[in-house]
Amino acid sequence: MPQSTILIAADRTSDDHVVPASKVDQVCAHLRGCGYDVVLVHSEDDAASVVKADADIAAAAVSWELVGGGVQLGDGGVLRMLLDRFSARLPVFLLTTGEYDDDAPLWVSEVINGWIWLLEDTPDFIAGRIDFAARQYLEHVLPPFFRELTRFDDTHAYSWHTPAHAGGVAFLKSPVGRAFYDYYGERLFRTDVSVSVGELGSLFEHTGPVGESERNAARVFGADATYFVLHGTSTSNRMIVHSAVAKDELVLLDRNCHKAINHGVVLTDARPVYLVPSRNGYGITGPIPPERLTPEAVRAQVARTPIAADAVSPDPVYAVVTNSTYDGLCYDAVRVTELLGASTDVLHFDEAWFAYGRFHPLYARRYGMAVDGDDGRRPTVFATHSSHKLLAALSQSAMIHVKSGGKAPFDRSRFDQTYMMHGTTSPLYPMIASCDVAAGMMDGPSGQWLTTEAITEAIRFRQAVVHLGRRLAEAGDRPPWFFGAWQPDEVTDPDTGERVPFDRAPVDLLRTRPECWTLDPDAEWHGFGGLEPDFCLLDPVKVTITCPGVDAAGEVAGFGIPARVVTAYLETRRIVVEKTDVYTFLVLFSMGITKGKWGTLLDALTDFKHLYDHDAPLAEVLPDLVAAHPRRYAGLTLPELCAQMHDSLTKGEVIPLLNEAFTSPTPPVAVMTPAEAYQRFIRGRTELVGLADLADRVVATQVTTTPPGIPVLVPGERVGPVDSPLPRYLRVLEEFDQNFPGFASETHGVHHEDGRYWITCVTE
Structure with missing residues (x-):
């Protein structure tokens, strides 16, 4: 049984309904003997504090006098708070020494597990009722896969299958292994088991407890189907692209999309057409304006994209929108589906940072699975969630949610083949359990x-x-x-x-x-x-x-x-x-x-x-920086460094150049598909090019600067003229890095050497 708490909230303030303290103490002693932590409080405020702080409450017994008034907490008092914090399944008993209250609200009778008359029943009997109800609750509080995994762990089976550490035993035979074992504890290794354990189900076949858990998550997140993915949203995104797109088909990509989307395009040899978002004076990436999502705007953007001319069809087969953006901007997903759904059969909302969208009224219509109803013309909608980012799950835990549309109904058997292509045959079962638990935590009022x-x-x-x-x-x-x-x-x-x-x-x-x-x-x-x-x-x-x-x-x-x-x-x-x-x-x-x-x-x-x-000395504020670069920063004060950096950023026009580079209606011209550029790269038909010679070259790798953390160049795109915003922006970043060591920009796809930027380009 999980470690659990029983809350006893017994009123001792009323002259008419004084709860016998000794009897309450005896009930608490019996429950502690059953293995529970028992918290006894005597006021509404104290009870509310326990409800807020303790997530392991397995049952509660609350004086009717604390529930009926609700002076501090509103109508329903602690009882309503318990139900909102947990669910109507939580066993709650009403304690009283008085008469049955015929005037109690109907909702109270519908949700409580019964009344306890302290003057009539024995402490042992009262504790037994609470214990029985708590055990029933705990039996069903765990979500499907995690529940079965804990049961399997309790059987202490001998392992004759992979992984070879055999429940952690192998680690105990080595000093370094023993240190590793002691650091994480036995339970992790006992639940790290092989796919040979059939009773836990199959991640690839979606059967048994695994399949039940995915179906439970689909219910929780409002999807027709849900898939657990153990390699993060990066792999989830590639799965969707790879399952929906074939060679030389057109795809509509948010220019603010995660780089994994572009990797999926490389895998499929699709032809990307980019939807350009807005940006503000801070350099924050905003939404794609709605006028750029209409069928007419999409057709115009396709016409402006040279590689689209050789597509097998002028109609895009897939579109992706980042929702919410990295900076927290959430679309009206229903409206986006109305606009963009007219141009594509499959619409993907990359919601890596927005898995909680369904669980608060503030976000109504703002998440992919909010799309409902279908007149036969709605696209199939995907949403990808990084469960580990803003829910509670282990790193790399992710989910794919699907809502099938009549325009192109979801083909589960076809998607399953792509899922198996990208998934591992050696899944980490604690990671599956964390997906299961992440869904379970969001179920109901919780x-x-x-x-x-x-x-x-x-x-x-x-x-x-x-x-x-x-x-x-x-x-x-x-x-x-x-x-x-x-x-x-x-x-x-x-x-x-x-x-x-x-x-x-x-x-x-x-x-x-x-x-x-x-x-x-x-x-x-x-x-x-x-x-x-x-x-x-x-x-x-x-x-x-x-x-x-x-x-x-x-x-x-x-x-x-x-x-x-x-x-x-x-x-x-x-x-x-x-x-x-x-x-x-x-x-x-x-x-x-x-x-x-x-x-x-x-x-x-x-x-x-x-x-x-x-005017604090920089050596006092950032001592490690000054120690690492004494010639550059010794003797400077904090205001002096800020002034120098602000002056450099202002003269270099970093934000204006950044915005020009990212908001041009026509991104850098793609002269070959990302897949074609990648083939040149793996065959060695590329070379490193310095920024001074970068103008009009075709890049072979994705270049992503942080900030803002989205691609500025995609493989196959031709860099503009030497005086165009993008080359100028990269040169300003290079100069900044040289002038301010220790504050270098994070740039993926750029080779750094002696403070200079080198970018891999296709050999001319």
Whole structure:
């Protein structure tokens, strides 16, 4: 039995219904003897704290006096909170010493497991009833595969199959193996078993507990079918492309798509046509404007793509849109399906960072599986989720969800063949279990509870940043600058029409009304044009911190603090952010967030401001940087470094060049398919080319710069003239890396040597 808690909430405040303390204590003692942790509280607030903090509650017995009033927690009090936190399956008993309450709300009678009269039954009998109900609950609380895996582990079977460590025994025969075994513990190795264990089912055949678990996940996520993938969303994306696209067919790719999508295009030798998203003054990638998704716009983009002329058909067979974007912009997926679905049979929403979309009303219509109804013309819709990113699962755990459409019904047998081609024949069973558990955690009210908690903490942090910035500006005893959060300055209360400053808006308003987060076409705060009302929403849990230096419109200030300096300082405080751009950085409020975690970040930002305002020596702020590059940084102060870097970024026009390179309606011209360029690469018909000679060359490998983390060049594309935005942007990055060692840009597909960039190009 899993370690479990029994909550006893016994009221001791009422003169009319005083619960006999000794009897309650005896019930608690019996339950502890059954192996439970028992938490006994005597107030509504204490009970609420336990419900919030303890996820292992297996049963609860609550005084009716604590439920009926609901003074602190609203109608239903602790009882309603228990049901919202867990589910109606959680056994809850009402304790009383009085008479049966005929006036109890009907919903109470429908959800409780019964009444307990402390003055009539014995403590042993009462504890036995609670124990029996808790065991029944625990028997069914585990999702299908994890439940069977724990049962298999309990049988202590001898292993005569792979893996060769045989439940971890092999590790015990070596000093280094023993250290490894002790670090992770026996249970991991006992559940790392072979596909020969038939009773656990087959990942390839989707049978047994594995198949039951995938079907359960499909129900939880609203899909017709769900597949567990053990190699991340990268492999999930390649699977979908490889299953849906044949040689020389046209595909529509979000230029903001993950590089794995382009890898899938290489595998299939498809002909990509790119849908170009918008960008704002911060350099943040926005949505693809809706006017670029219409059938007419798609046909025009196909006509502008030279390699599309040799496609087997002018009609695209597949399209992909990144949702949400890395920076938290979520499309109206239903609207996108209406627009883009007219041009393709298969529509793929890459939702690697958005697996929780279905579990909160704030995101209604914003996720792929929200697409419903079918008049025979809707495409089949795929959604890929990195379960490990913002749900709770082991790294590389992912899911593919499918909703079949009448335009091109999902062919499961065909997809299964592609799935087996990319999947491993030696799956890690704990990873399968983590997919199963990730789905189980989101089942029922628990999914909304967990998502609401993450949203709430993100909102409180966002408000705290703005509020602290206002206090610092009003203090008058220090420079008024501070960091900001990319979000609306004000929100409108839909019920009253009143405009409220963001940091003073009620938290409940911000976490329940999507109108507070949608990108109004006329709003200046987001910096994007060409939007429809409600087309795009900013996800509260993806918080972009803004630094002084530039605004959403791209206006550059004379004073600036580049984000790379800030996040380098944060790393010295053991705070690692998700992504650093030029003047912004991203932090994620996952389910694992805590107030202490974001409070520490806020404190670190305040400390950075103090160091900057007091002209702190760089050797004090970033000692490792100065030690590694003494000639460059010795003697500098923190403000001096920021000023030098801001001046370099401003003169180099990094953000304008970045935006020009990424938002041109016509991306770099593709003169051969990515697959053709890749064939040149593996046959050695390529050469490294420096940036000075890169103009008009055809690249053989994908070039991805971080920031922004999406491809700037795809294999087979010809780089523009020497003075075009893309070559100039790459040269500026190269020069920046040379001038600011220790702050180099992360560029995939680029060979670095002596501070210079070299890119693999097709031999002319």
